[in-house]
Amino acid sequence: MSIAKEIAPHLPYLRRFARALTGTQNSGDAYVVAMLEALVLDPSAFPRDLNPRIGLYRTFLKLWSSVGLNTAESGTAASLNHSPVERNLEALTPRPRQAFLLRTVEGFSIDEVASIMDVSAADAAGLVQTAGQEIxxxxxxxxxxxxxxxxxxxDIETMVEELGHTVTGVARTQREAIALVAKKRPGLVLADIQLADGSSGLDAVNExxxxxxVPVIFITAYPERLLTGDRPEPAFLITKPFQPEAVKAAISQALFFDRRAGRKAA
Structure with missing residues (x-):
């Protein structure tokens, strides 16, 4: 199969990645076009020993790191009109930003991120962790x-505070949760499902x-109770027993992609 046919299904997603990486659609598309033109001139530049999607992203990042096609006008009205997510991305240092986008937006595994960035898995994980700290x-x-x-x-409270956030309170029941929200509006909710008095964390979140x-992360031993198709659909779901790094990553991602990211709760 030709390179063109192998990479064609992945190009829309690469354009998404390029836009997030460079800051604007025009700039991202310019890089994608430049990469395709380079492959036409030298097809051998494409790593045929890799999965086509991984090879495509690796080829793109090599070009992105080597040429200055980015047409984004940093600091102009155009960049000031970026969404909070785009402004957050711009604030990340380059390599962690690449790793973060590959892992969280494009859905690559750490091993795949490592292959794309041509680093060890440990280094890739470190870059993602750095991005999480910056976020x-x-x-x-x-x-x-x-x-x-x-x-x-x-344990959760300790992890939250290690990331620089403030815990407004710990609720053991649905009633306590509602009371704490009335007292202090949170910017993020971390919720279990089954609570002390038999009440439901899911009901508390719905209320x-x-x-x-507000963004919500469910941390539960009963994930199947959330996979029903009913609202709220869990964009972030951690299964108990959990790994601390998984919780920390979910917290950073949930806040990063929240529309109010960067604004502390009132």
Whole structure:
């Protein structure tokens, strides 16, 4: 199969990645076009020993790092009109930004990110972690924890504070959660499903979302209860027992992609 046929299905996603990486659609498309033109001139530049999608992104990043086609006008009205997510991306240092986008937006595994960036898996994981730390500095917010197990709640609270956020409170029941939201509006909610008095963390989240718009991360031993197609669909779902780094990454991603990212809760 020709290179053109192998990479064609992946080009729309590469354009998405290029836009996020460079800051504007025009700039991103300019890089994609330049890469395609380079492949026409020298097809051997494409790594045929790799999965076509991985090879495509690797080829793109090599070109992106070597030429100055970016047409984004940093600091102009155009960049000032970027969405909060785009402005957050611009604030990340280049290599962690690449790793972060590959991992969270494009959905590559750490091993795949490593292959695309031509680094070790450990280095790729380190870049993603660096991005998470940089993101946390940008989007520090107030966090409500809904969790009835004291030790787990303490572990989550520690992780949240290590990322630079403030815990507004820990609720053990649905009633406590609603009361804490009324007292202090959070910028993020971390919620278990099964709570101390038999009440539901899912019901608590639904009640919270009826009054405010806030990103939610579910941390539960019962993920199947959220995979029903009913609202709220869990964009971020961590299964117990959890790995601390998975929770930290989910927190950074949820805040990074939230429309209010960068604004501390009032």
């Amino acid at each position: 946390a500095e940008q989007v520090a917010t107030d966090v409500l924890i809904i969790e009835d197990e004291p030790i787990i709640a303490l 919270i979302l009826a009054s405010i718009d």
